[in-house]
Amino acid sequence: MKLLKVAALILAGLIAASVHGQSRPNLILISVDTLRQDHLSIYGYRRNTSPNIDRLLRSGTWFTNADSNVPLTSPSFASMMTSRYPHETGSTRNGIPMLEGMETLALVLQKNGYTSAAFLSNWPLKDHISNLARGFELYDDNFFEKRWVFFNDERDAKDVTALASAWLEKGPKPPFFLWAHYSDPHSPYLFHPGFVFHEPDKPDTDLQRQIDAYDSEIAYADNSIGILLDKIHELGLDQNSLIVFLADHGESLGEHAYVGHGRNLYQESMRVPFGLSGPGIPRGQKIGNQVELLDFAPTALGGLGIPAGKTMRGRDLLPQLKGEAAWPQHFLVYFETYPGAVLGEGAGKIVNLKKPIWLGMKLDELTVLYSVSGSRWEMHNLATDPKELKNLADPANSNFIRYSDHLLKWYKSWEQSIALGRTDALSAEDKQKLEALGYLNQ
C-alpha cells in the first residue's frame, strides 16, 4: 500500500513535470544593437524606418520610458541577462567577460528544460570575450561574412534571420529560447539600396549623411526582422511564444558633440525600445511608466511562468502590464559607463581599471549625471529640456543636493567592491576588431 502510494506520487509528479514542461511558452528575444528609441516610427520618428518592429510592438505591449543601465554592448547584455549591474557582473567594458558563476536567463531556462540557441552578430558578444554562452546549446558567434572589404566583425541582418529561421524550421524541442541579435545600426553606418531616406531640404553635411546611413541600417535590419516574424507566424510559433524586442543601448548622433555610445549617459544613448508580445500580453498597449533593461530577464521569466533567478535585481513587469498590480509612483534607474575596451597585455598600465567614467540616475523627469573622473555634475529636467542641454546642477537647488547625495552614496556602497572580469581575454584579432568599432581606448 505504502509502495503503491509512493509509486502513484512519483507517476503523478512525472506527468505534472511533463505537462508543465510542454505547456510553457517558448521565448524569442529579438535584439538590435545601438538602436535609439526615437529613430523608430512607432516612437514618433518622422521616417518610416521600422514597419516590422512597429507591427511586433503593436501586437503586444511596449514601453516608452525604457532605459538601458549601461550604454556598451557586452556590459549591457551581461547586465540584462543576469539582471545585475555592470559593477556586479564584472563586465564593465567590451572585452572584459562577465565573471564565472553568474546566474543568467539562459541558465535558469536550461534548468527548466528549455533548449536554447543564440545567433549573434557583433564582435563584443563573442563568447570568449563576453562569457555569455553558458546555458545555450548553440551560441553561434562564428561570423564568416565580410561586411566591409577588410573587416568581418559583424553578421549581416539577412544572415541572422536566415540562421534563426533555419533553426526554427528544424523544429527545436519545445519549450525553447531563441535569441536573434541584429547589429546593423552599429557604426560604421552603411547605406543599403532600397532602404535610403533622402530629404532634399536637409543640409548635405557629414553628420546628416551619417544620420541618413544610420536610418538606412535600421530599415535594413527591420526588413530582415520582418522576414523572421513572418517565419515565426508561418510555423505557428507566435501562438505559444513570448516575443521580446529590445535594444542594448542607443546612439548619440551629434547630440552633446558626440557620435557613438559609451562615453556619456544622455538619453539618446540610454533610452531604448522595449516591448513584448505573446500569450497573455495585452495587445496595442503603450506604457509610459519607467522601466529598465534590468527588468528584462525577470519579466521574460514571469511571462513563461518561471520565478526570477534568486540573484536577479530587476522586476517582473507582468502584473503591472496586465493591470493586476499598480505601477509604483516613482521608480529610480541607475546608469553606469566605463572607458573603452582594455588593451590586453597593456591592461596593467591602466590605473583606473575599476573606475567608471560617468554614473547617473533617472527619477521621474530628472536625470542626474556625475563624471567620476572629472568630478563634474549635471542635472537635467526632461520635461522642459528633453535634449539635456540646460545644466541644473546648482548647490542652491535642494533637489540637486538631495539627488547628488543619493547617487554618491550609491556609488560609495559598491566602489570598493566593484567586480572585474578577466582583463586578459583579448587576442590581437579582438583588439583589431574592437578598435574598428571605436571601442579601444583608455
Ligand SMILES: [Zn+2]
Ligand atoms: Zn551595443
